[in-house]
Amino acid sequence: METARTKSISKASEALHISHTALSKQLRSLEQQFDVQLFARSSQGVELTDAGKVLYESSKIVLDQLTVITRALEPYKVWRRIRIGTIPDIASQYLLASLHKLEDQGHEVELVYRQSTPEVYKMLLDGEVDLLVAERISMHPSIWMGDLHQEPLFVVMPKGHPFASKPAVTLPELSSQPLVLYAEGCTIRAKLTHLFAAMNHPMNIKTEVNFKEVILGYVGNGGGLTVLPEPYITQLPTDRLVSVPLSHPDAQRTIAVFSTNRAKGQSVFRLLR
Template sequence: MNISLRQLRVFVAVAEVLSFTRAGEALGLPQSSVSTQLRELEEVLGLRLFDRHTRMLRLTEAGAEILPLARKTLADLDAVVGSSAELKTLGRGRVSIAASSVQAALVLPRVMRDFAQRHPGIRVELFDVSQDEVLSMVHSGAVDFGLGTAFGSGHQELGMRPLWHESFFAVLPEGHPLGARRDVTWRELLGEPLIGPRQGNPVRNVLDFALAAEGLVLNLRHEVSLPLTIAGMVEGGLGIGILTSSMRQLAHAFQLKLLPIHRPSIQREVVLVLHTGRSLSPAAKQFSDALIASARTEAKANGRPARR
């Protein structure tokens, strides 16, 4: 059965005014086209929809039963078209993001606030998870994209869009002997009780790879999953924490001192994590563009080269 939308619109228009001429005027169609469309619809359905008399047009019983169904079909289609137009023009929509706890707490809120002011009809849903979960959530399609640490080529169907680099710092409790220093080397730190990310974590992988190239091995006294836990354990006197520069605000809140670590100077790259097999919705694309623009503005303000 092949029924066209034009046939349904003609049928509803004629049923509402009971006149081929006035229905044609409302639709911008000649009377002959209205008659043809209606006749073809009746042939497809195998039903007579109107009783035709010399000066009168009346719905048949079958036509009266089909009319509300035709109206609903057209209304549903108009709703779909209207919704797609709103999605395209960012009048409404949804964006879902998975981000490591640091980025979720210290980077994304400002971007979300500015985005909400420009696009109040779009809902942004943020999942603050571990680095590993960022990759798995993007891969499974649970979120539109992720924000996390650069990873190797072993993750099929995942791609990266570089955003910025972050340096590593030693985080010291109040009164620590190293607190008088301006910086510290990795070799000097390796003899201290250290607190940092667990093995297998993307941030830990960056550290292990860079230190191994210098013949150094990172042995941590305490391995944890979340940067907040590292800061809390340092504040509690359990050792020296290893955190990135994005944690500066949190470390200051705990009244901890940050020392740059050199020899070697190690950086981790923060990236957008994307699924290569799926395109972003207009709303998600707009938010990712806003995040990229924010990263460039932040890099320029801090004298860092913008990532492309």
């Protein structure tokens, strides 16, 4: 169906995330199974033959019927196999130690990693995973959410920084400092943007990077300050860096379970708490 839609085996294989050779082999297998030619090939691409059009229209009906059947069986699923989307840091903090609870309940768990929070959410919305364990953001009402943990945010700075001896750092104080933050799409950066805007203070972003280790390298060498959640603080190289709480009632991030299926989400949520 994808080949018919794109009129190209190359484009269809890219969309399906399989090799050109693998898709061609599957198409030949279909043609051999039904003993027909499905596509007419040319230098411009491929077009459905009359036989191909019959199979294409019939396939749409079959897939629609499979969707109906899948939805009808949804309430009876035992959820033996669960795909959980997450990012590496959150997996190490909240998932890996709890996997045995899921396995003890007969679940076969596959963790699917992405490097950024937006990529993780896209997996859920695209149906690539059954649920997420990720930072909480506003989602469509059809997505079930359950909060697992709340993590306060800390300002990280070099040991010799003037703020290093303070019990906490306020947003106005932080506004005067150059910041080293994750690039756009990071939920902590989005949280800071919201907090600064609400207090009408500028946010002085000096450097944007994509990895925590690089951020800490910039901070340790005087490139600016950064803001990280509490679990990251225990991993700081204390010979060079110190952390101070960010003083604001909303200076925290929430780790939550997300699922398009309430029953599955609640079942896994109870085991992870």
